[in-house]
Amino acid sequence: MDSQQLMHAAQQAMQAGRMEEAEGLFSEFLRLSPNHPQALFHLAQVRLSQSNAVEAIQLFEQAERADAKTPAIPFNLAFAYRAQGDVARELKALDRALTLDPYYLPALFAKGQAAERAGKIRQAARIYKEALSIAPPDDQLQPNLQKAGERARAVVAENAEKLERHFDAALEAIRQQHGKGGLGRFETCREALLGKKKIYTHRPTMLHYPELPAIQFYDRDQFSWIQQLEAATDDIRTELLAVLENAQSDEPAEKFRPYVRHPAGVPLNQWEALNHSPRWGAYFLWDDGKRIDSHCARCPKTAAVAESMPFARIPGYAPAVFFSLLAPRTRIPPHTGVTNIRLIVHLPLIVPKGCGFRVGNDSRPVEPGKAWVFDDTIEHEAWNDSDQNRYILIFDIWNPMLSPVERELASALLTAMGTYYSGE
16 A cells, blocks of 8 residues: 555544554554654554553654644643643643644643643633633534533532632622612622623624713613603503504504515524514604604604603604514514614503513613613613513613714714715
């Protein structure tokens, strides 16, 4: 056999578990090519399977000298060092593999296992946490890595519990002195450090205004008008019910329309199930900055309350004011809005049990007459797990962090973009 046939036969024998045959074929190949890294590597694996760690190490090291760019070589060398109980050299070999490929998941799990065997559980937990952050779902992992992932999660969870108790002990004196009031941001910080919550940031789909804070739900006390809005809940709900009664007519203008309306030929991603679907519907009083006079005439009290709000007025874009319908057993998937120069206000009107709303890492119940203000450029979602429709009044306002001149400039910027593209 020539060298190519020898290599092929040796690899087939090894894959079939015929280790003695593979050993002979690889040895014969190496007599022809003494420094062939692949042959050295595979023969070292055979030696390691035969519990001959000494020769395996010699062959792995020779293979690494011949090929210093393949992370699998120092990774396997680490197992040979492990067989000899040499943790220090095992870790150095794993570090060399990870230097070549920082995302080499088997090496990360192995490094965590080495730290764990050495009794360095806290260090192991940090390594495992890093590995889990890049690991794909379990069903995409090989069985041996699935077991490694299960162990990693257990160690990380146990370490998080111990770390939380350590934090609580360190913070106890300060908490007793000052209490927990007004410390929501700190608690989120603490829970994020423990891995209990994820930190979400702005991800606007169109315009990102820099240096505005990524606040999920805004403090009600920032908005002097929110109690006025909530006080009008009954009047607004009455007008909504009249709209729903009129929607039984054959007039298309009086009906709720699908909120998601992407044209044919564009990627739908998470919107495929709701595109042009009445399961998430809207009845607009203002739409992209245009007042719909006939709808406002049907809902004069709602229109009057809305017009008293600090609308984000951007020609062609805002405000939008509408009743939002979410059908039974329907979920609005996680998504983000177009720009953080404005915030979104929700006033729940008709809310059956089983409805919820999440912005970032904060999920809240939906209660009739209890309004909230949030930044929709932070990932959010809504759901209705009931058997009845859910209805909310939605409108947008200026982000209060913008100065008057910033509002004017941002509005002109978006308007100019709209006129530029509409001119084609």
